[in-house]
Amino acid sequence: MKLLEERIKKDGRVLSEDVLKVDSFLNHMLDVSLLNECAKEWKRIFENEHITKIVTIESSGIGIACITAQYFNVPVVYAKKLRTKNLDNDFYSTSVISYTHGQAYEVIISKDYISSDDSILLIDDFIANGSALNALITICEQAGANVVGAGIAVEKEYQNGANRLRERGYRIESLAKIKSMNKNGEIEFC
Amino acid sequence: MKLLEERIKKDGRVLSEDVLKVDSFLNHMLDVSLLNECAKEWKRIFENEHITKIVTIESSGIGIACITAQYFNVPVVYAKKLRTKNLDNDFYSTSVISYTHGQAYEVIISKDYISSDDSILLIDDFIANGSALNALITICEQAGANVVGAGIAVEKEYQNGANRLRERGYRIESLAKIKSMNKNGEIEFC
Numbered sequence: 001m002k003l004l005e006e007r008i009k010k011d012g013r014v015l016s017e018d019v020l021k022v023d024s025f026l027n028h029m030l031d032v033s034l035l036n037e038c039a040k041e042w043k044r045i046f047e048n049e050h051i052t053k054i055v056t057i058e059s060s061g062i063g064i065a066c067i068t069a070q071y072f073n074v075p076v077v078y079a080k081k082l083r084t085k086n087l088d089n090d091f092y093s094t095s096v097i098s099y100t101h102g103q104a105y106e107v108i109i110s111k112d113y114i115s116s117d118d119s120i121l122l123i124d125d126f127i128a129n130g131s132a133l134n135a136l137i138t139i140c141e142q143a144g145a146n147v148v149g150a151g152i153a154v155e156k157e158y159q160n161g162a163n164r165l166r167e168r169g170y171r172i173e174s175l176a177k178i179k180s181m182n183k184n185g186e187i188e189f190c
Numbered sequence: 191m192k193l194l195e196e197r198i199k200k201d202g203r204v205l206s207e208d209v210l211k212v213d214s215f216l217n218h219m220l221d222v223s224l225l226n227e228c229a230k231e232w233k234r235i236f237e238n239e240h241i242t243k244i245v246t247i248e249s250s251g252i253g254i255a256c257i258t259a260q261y262f263n264v265p266v267v268y269a270k271k272l273r274t275k276n277l278d279n280d281f282y283s284t285s286v287i288s289y290t291h292g293q294a295y296e297v298i299i300s301k302d303y304i305s306s307d308d309s310i311l312l313i314d315d316f317i318a319n320g321s322a323l324n325a326l327i328t329i330c331e332q333a334g335a336n337v338v339g340a341g342i343a344v345e346k347e348y349q350n351g352a353n354r355l356r357e358r359g360y361r362i363e364s365l366a367k368i369k370s371m372n373k374n375g376e377i378e379f380c
Contacts (some may be wrong), residue, residue: 005308029303030252032259059248061267063256069222077251140218153283186275 001041001175004153005189007034009015014185018128018159020178026125026153027060034065038175039068041104042123043058045108045173046072047147052118053077055140056094057107058134064153067124071118077113079136082106092142096135127152127174130161137170149173157190191232194343195379197224197365204375208349210368215341216315216343217250219378228365229258232313232341235264235363239338241311243267245288247297247322253329254343255313260319262311267303269326272296282332287324298330306334317342317364320351327360339370340362346379 013021025031051072056065057079065076074104082093082105091108098105114120122136133150140147148165149171157179177190203211214219241262245257255266266284271284272295281298286293304310312326323340332339339361345352347369352362367380 022302023304025265028268028270028300030259030268031254031255032266033263035256036260039218059268059270062249062252063268066220066253066256067260069220070226070257071341073223076222078218078220080218110213110218112214150288153331162373170350183296 001038003037004034007031008154008178012018012187014181014183014187017183018156019031019180020154020156020181020187022125022154026064029061032063035064035067036155038064038151039071041175042121042173043071046149046151049121049122050119051162052146053114053120054059054123055079055109055120055136056123057136059115059125061127061132064125068121068151076128077109078108079107080140082108082166092139094135094138094142097129099132104131107135107139109143111143114140114143114145118143118145119126119148120145121148122150123152124150126156127154127162128156128159130159130165133165133172137165148170151175153187154178191228193227194310194366195225197221198344198368199377202377204371204373205379207371207373208346210344210346210371210377211316212297212344215356216254220253222253225254225257228254228341228343229261231365232258232311232363233261236339236341239311240309241338242308243310243335244313245299245304245310245326246313247326251322252314252325256341256378258311258313258341265297269297269329272298281291282290282329284325284328287319287321297329299333301333304330304333304335308333308335309338310335311338312339312340313342313368314344316346317344317352318346318349320349320355323351327355341365342358344368
């Protein structure tokens with residue numbers, strides 16, 4: 001999506017060949033108008049699919065997932081990082097290795113909120129090595145739900161997480177695909 | 191707001207006199223239509239105020255803040271729990287004592303995203319003892335920003351967090367105010 005690529009070029013900050021900071025519009029500060037444009041594009045792409053829920057992962061996926069859910073008239077379920085004493089034990093879970101923070105953590109979704117009746121669209125802001133998206137797929141499949149596909153705002157294509165999932169048959173629709181970044185701050189799109 | 195009170199009565203689960211679980215519509219699973227109704231109500235309440243940004247706190251505030259931001263045409267900034275290696279040191283920070291998890295943690299907002307030019311509406315899903323909202327106010331005031339007020343979906347009035355902030359002069363607009371809950375699952379609204 002041209003609008004998103006242009007915004008990344010304008011406001012994204014390349015901190016290294018691997019780290020792109022989009023804190024000023026896609027996480028930390030959220031440009032809700034831009035999120036709406038992403039949502040409309042996913043609505044166009046997945047228009048003919050039967051979707052009952054949107055599933056994402058805290059925290060940075062929640063905003064873009066909620067905006068997108070308005071176009072599909074479905075609820076959002078977000079996977080939580082395990083840390084609360086306020087949850088029942090009755091949940092699906094798996095582990096994620098965070099690319100940004102370099103550590104593993106457990107994510108969960110209550111068994112009350114996804115089931116084999118669901119056809120799920122996954123939404124997230126970023127995909128790099130694919131660990132978070134893979135965890136969401138694992139959890140949905142534990143529930144017996146159908147994974148229709150995934151809408152991702154920014155794919156770092158060279159880190160191959162999305163491509164590995166595509167090879168396994170999943171439909172991953174990224175709106176901006178980065179082919180490479182360099183130390184001079186240059187970003188090349190696919 | 192009648193709609194929210196009715197939904198709390200229907201789908202909220204009272205786990206103890208202090209703990210109300212609204213995981214099926216307000217956090218974990220999000221009813222985006224309901225969030226839109228809350229947003230419209232805050233738009234009505236704060237219509238005549240000059241607002242430049244909505245500020246919230248991860249994770250459960252993000253969805254409702256993004257939906258609300260659409261009605262004010264402003265960006266959302268969410269305070270992050272401190273844990274990443276991917277952030278600059280250039281941020282405002284303070285600590286929050288989590289009522290749910292019973293522990294203190296540091297929250298931050300980058301100095302790039304709020305300033306003395308901002309008039310801020312705070313949005314969150316819940317207020318109990320007020321620690322999270324108080325932290326957001328502290329951070330906004332560190333930045334010299336004007337805090338216009340706060341929109342909260344559910345206030346546990348008897349825990350007094352909102353009232354203490356009102357006594358300090360802040361405008362806190364809660365859409366459902368709970369006066370008491372008991373072990374039989376009964377909820378009384380103010």
